[in-house]
Amino acid sequence: MRSSRNGNGSDVLVIGGGIIGLVTAWRAAQRGLRTAVADPEPGGGAARVAAGMLAAVTELHYGEQLLLGLNLASAARYPAFVAELEAASGRETGFRACGTLAVALDADDRAQLRDLHALQLRSGLESEWLTGRECRRLEPMLAPGVRGGLRVDGDHQIDPRRLAAALLTACERAGVVFHRDRVERLSVVGDRAAGAVLAGGAELAADQVVLAAGSLSGRLPGLPDEVVPPVRPVKGQVLRLTVPAPYAPFLSRTVRAVVRGSHVYLVPRENGELVVGATSEEMGWDTTVTAGGVYELLRDAHELVPGITELPLTETLAGLRPASPDNAPLLGPTALPGLLLATGHHRNGVLLTPLTGDVMAEFLTGGEPPEPARPFSPRRFPSPAAPVRQEQPA
Numbered sequence: 402m403r404s405s406r407n408g409n410g411s412d413v414l415v416i417g418g419g420i421i422g423l424v425t426a427w428r429a430a431q432r433g434l435r436t437a438v439a440d441p442e443p444g445g446g447a448a449r450v451a452a453g454m455l456a457a458v459t460e461l462h463y464g465e466q467l468l469l470g471l472n473l474a475s476a477a478r479y480p481a482f483v484a485e486l487e488a489a490s491g492r493e494t495g496f497r498a499c500g501t502l503a504v505a506l507d508a509d510d511r512a513q514l515r516d517l518h519a520l521q522l523r524s525g526l527e528s529e530w531l532t533g534r535e536c537r538r539l540e541p542m543l544a545p546g547v548r549g550g551l552r553v554d555g556d557h558q559i560d561p562r563r564l565a566a567a568l569l570t571a572c573e574r575a576g577v578v579f580h581r582d583r584v585e586r587l588s589v590v591g592d593r594a595a596g597a598v599l600a601g602g603a604e605l606a607a608d609q610v611v612l613a614a615g616s617l618s619g620r621l622p623g624l625p626d627e628v629v630p631p632v633r634p635v636k637g638q639v640l641r642l643t644v645p646a647p648y649a650p651f652l653s654r655t656v657r658a659v660v661r662g663s664h665v666y667l668v669p670r671e672n673g674e675l676v677v678g679a680t681s682e683e684m685g686w687d688t689t690v691t692a693g694g695v696y697e698l699l700r701d702a703h704e705l706v707p708g709i710t711e712l713p714l715t716e717t718l719a720g721l722r723p724a725s726p727d728n729a730p731l732l733g734p735t736a737l738p739g740l741l742l743a744t745g746h747h748r749n750g751v752l753l754t755p756l757t758g759d760v761m762a763e764f765l766t767g768g769e770p771p772e773p774a775r776p777f778s779p780r781r782f783p784s785p786a787a788p789v790r791q792e793q794p795a
């Protein structure tokens with residue numbers, strides 16, 4: 402354990418109380434570090450919108466083999482992580498080991514899915530090709546036109562809102578101090594990060610600062626240019642529907658497809674919620690729910706599962722994924738002593754939560770991160786792009 406140079410401060414200050422900041426704080430506090438989190442609304446952020454698919458295998462992309470290793474390592478930790486978190490918080494997280502079915506609706510989709518299947522098998526992943534009839538036998542609500550699909554029994558789900566609530570309670574029980582205020586700027590003293598100043602004027606001193614502010618991480622005033630994280634927001638619009646009791650079980654696992662080039666997925670929770678996502682839009686910090694976004698999601702979901710139009714639509718929301726130039730997270734120390742990053746998780750923030758907590762705790766206690774995390778140092782981007790940064794008015 403490190404000893405604090407700040408008598409009145411903390412060993413670790415985490416800027417950002419989304420699931421990544423919270424898991425970092427929880428794991429740090431468990432290691433005996435005096436830990437604080439600064440966020441106006443801890444437990445909020447992108448996790449309020451996310452569907453919570455743990456889709457290491459079905460969201461595999463060409464050229465992302467290193468990220469696959471990280472995703473698989475985190476997926477493997479999920480069951481034990483959930484058991485520990487639920488015991489520590491006394492709260493359920495909605496983790497559901499239900500698997501995923503990725504289906505094709507036309508010949509183009511099927512060719513694309515065949516390519517994905519080949520990539521999965523070359524990568525040593527478990528994934529089984531099913532005919533359309535076999536898909537419908539598994540999920541009778543699927544459209545008659547489904548042409549085939551991939552059954553991936555290892556891609557599960559969790560409810561990100563309940564995950565965030567459990568992490569918040571676990572942090573509180575572990576002694577994490579919460580400052581419910583916006584961070585005005587990072588404090589840099591001499592050549593190192595030394596804490597932060599809050600909008601209300603409070604000055605928080607810390608030996609180590611973890612910047613875990615999601616898509617806003619690159620906008621924190623006070624960051625020296627050379628450590629501004631190259632993250633940008635990627636908007637996702639998501640719908641929530643409710644499956645009334647007579648229709649249950651509407652779907653028994655996550656069902657997804659690529660429809661005319663757009664991803665659509667339906668994530669059925671045990672409590673009757675059905676999450677439909679998600680658009681992927683480069684719209685800056687705009688979080689407007691648009692008629693077009695809702696229309697496209699419903700149109701594509703309806704092609705996949707026609708009965709969806711019978712269900713009550715209960716919520717529409719948009720959130721911002723924090724995307725890095727290579728779609729992978731930035732984890733660990735930066736060029737500024739005392740400043741670490743835990744951001745840039747893009748489509749994988751929920752999936753990577755368990756591993757991120759463990760990786761950051763290792764860094765914060767001077768240890769070595771697990772092997773799959775080593776390629777994801779923030780220093781892999783030698784000249785971080787700074788255009789997303791918002792300068793303060795003079």
Ligand code: GLY
Pocket residue numbers: 454460637678679722747748749
């Ligand atoms: N991983 C799902 C999404 O980002 O939409």
